[in-house]
Amino acid sequence: MGDRLTQLQDAVDQLANQFIASFYYIERHHDLETFGPNDKIPDLKPEQMQQQVDTLPAEEFQAGQLELARDLITKEQQIEYLISSLPGLDNSERDQEQSIRDLEEEIGVAEAQRLEAVKEKDEVLAKLDQVLRAIRRH
């Protein structure tokens, strides 16, 4: 799992794949119709027919279409959700630079405080050591 942008890119690529899959499904499983009086459905053997079009029963074909369409919508919603959750949509480049500078400063201050605390800790440790040694001497 990558960052948001990569996720979004993957989602869009998946959408493209779904387009192709849906297209292929319809192309492969539609039934045959005549549009005009001149059209003729070629009289082929079932095996030959199968190679070109694998007609599914109308109901099954409908259900398949419905499922694919639903998947497409779901993917679309996923993409839109990912877009809305892209990091830092409200910040302009200048805002970002400002907050980076602010953070840099704050980190400096925090580091100074930390060093101070460490120093104090060392002092107390030394004092404790002294006391301990004093006790041991007795």
Add this chain to the structure above:
Amino acid sequence: MTEVEQDPSKVTALYPDPPPFWKAFTADNIAQFDTFKQQYAARQGLDVNTILRIPDIPEDLTYLQPPAEPEDAKWKVFNEPQSLDHQLQSLEAAGIQRLASEDQLAGRHMDRAFELKRIAKSMLLNFLELIGLMGHNMHHAMDKVEDLRVLFLNFHHYLNEYRPHQAREQLIQLMQDQLDAKRAETAAIRAVTDKAKRALEGLGSMDIPPAEPEASEDQRRAVVAAASAAASGLVQAPAALNLMHNAKEEGLYWARESDGWSILDGEYA
């Protein structure tokens, strides 16, 4: 297999010869190069380890240092031009129609998100149109496919333009985490220090009697143990926490102890 053994030139021909400059890396040359480096460092007043290249080096030592950076920031790898500044190829340069104008995207990134959503919706619509066209007029379908292609390419392009923004955003996140970690560490150290200080004050408020034969071995041991417990609390916060629930008992113990010692002190005075 036997054929290969009979003709060793075939095997050696599998790999090209090593580059000619491998011969330059003799122990003598390396030592000489090191002296040059140190001399140069001494002259310029630099740290030896930071020097990458030395100017004016004898001919036979040139291979011992890395080549200079390309002056115009361009070079070739496997005959493909490379450049130091990686620029995102613009849509126009790639010959693809741009769907949103530059200034539409220049502003806040909300607009970019809006644009992305629009493209995403357009993709669905165009796919629907494509399927419809396939049913009615296949000859126009190619145009639709082209439209879809442009939409997808535009979408990816806008996303890639967003990358630097996300990188900055991640940097901010990292810095924030670092800041929080530092503050937490400081607070933890302070807490332990304060605890140790209180323990010290507790020890300081009573006088430790001089060594006396009557003082039982047990008593002394108890003092040492308590003190070392406080000391270990300084370095190990969890251990200090474990001691916390003993604090009450400890307090009583100390009260008893100091009572006992004040009597002893009185005797000594």
